[in-house]
Amino acid sequence: MRRSGFILAIDSYLVRKGMVSILNRMNGIAILKEFGTAEPLISYLKNQSVDFIIISQSIFDNSADLFINYPGLLEKTILLKEGHSGKETPGDSNIQAYTSIHLMEEKEKIVWKIRGLLDQNAPKKIEVHTAELSPRETTIIRLVSMGLTNRQIADKLFLSAHTVMTHRKNISGKLGIKSVSGLTVYAIVNNIITIEEVTSKPAQ
């Protein structure tokens, strides 16, 4: 899985290290850089691309120009606000980050918010899930799901029965699924075959 790159721009050392410790225990996150003031953050962001920025209110206010010039950054910004959610004092600037975390929030809530962002950022699931399987293997799993025997599959694809067996072994190895019923359900939930094709067509 690709990891999302985070940078932290938080003036309070304790808060910054606290955030690092939360992020380090989550999967799929790489901390690229930490900053305690606005200037190095600004020059870093002019040259580097990142997935997410966690930034304290005061550094955010001090680098407001940057966010005005690069509005795309706001989508990637998680603003750390004082106090509890719903009770925050508005910042000086009139620009707003999309996501915010409050200093008094419980760990679970913080993790939940960050995880939500990561999920959004994850590449959209492709229509047909065949990343693990080769096109040939995908064809074979389709035919297996339709109830064809190895012999029938071999005839249909002009392969030897031995080759079909090898493909089947590779498929089971990749997916960790051995049974025909398991492969069939896998094929349905990954859009390799429709449930109608499985349940209404007689096996031939």
Add this chain to the structure above:
Amino acid sequence: MITRQLPMYRVVTDHPQLLPLFPRFNLKLGFGEKSVEQVCKDHGVNVDFFLEIANAYLDELYVPGEGLSFFSLGTVVNYILSTHNYYMDIALPGVEEKIHLLMDGSALSEKEIALVTGFFNDYKKDFLAHISQEDQHILPYVLELERQSTLERTDPEFLQKLRSYSIREFEKEHDRLETSLEHLSTLIIKYLPPFDDLQLCHQVLNDLAALVKDLVDHADVEDKVLIPRVAELEEKLLNTPFPG
């Protein structure tokens, strides 16, 4: 966070999702005002181990750390065995019965029903095979390893065996059991025609989700606690020079 001073009844009222853990520690309800520590002591349960498992269960970020290395491997093995029993005697038969009821009262075609029940039967077979492999081969091996490590000199025969086998091999083929259950949920949620008995259908989905979470946590105990410690012990025994 559950602590040793907390009254045990609070553990249950605050976190009812922990209920399946109690039979695994052979803890029965009727706690009165007794603390976690007191209840564990009364039932001969290692309180630190109970706390580690319960907190790990609640905290998705939990990484078993130094805490768990204070317990004997025997304690961990016993816990794994009773978790297996819970899956085989309670969780799996429970969800199986509900799936059959759901199918019986549904308007699904014969082939759709055969797809679901066939899938579950094959899953159950794989599941039982996986568990009996662990119960009959892996866990006894772990106990023997721990026993050998307390002896003054390791049994040469055992040492011979150790040279050709490592727990890491088990880890390699240790496939995760939860993925197929997730497929079954997806099948019901996305692809099968809707069920009239919504209540029952939701119960099945809830049971499947709870079982998936339980299996993930359980695999964590095996992968992050049991295997590293066993591997460490294997190393230690292999590197102890022969006496004399």
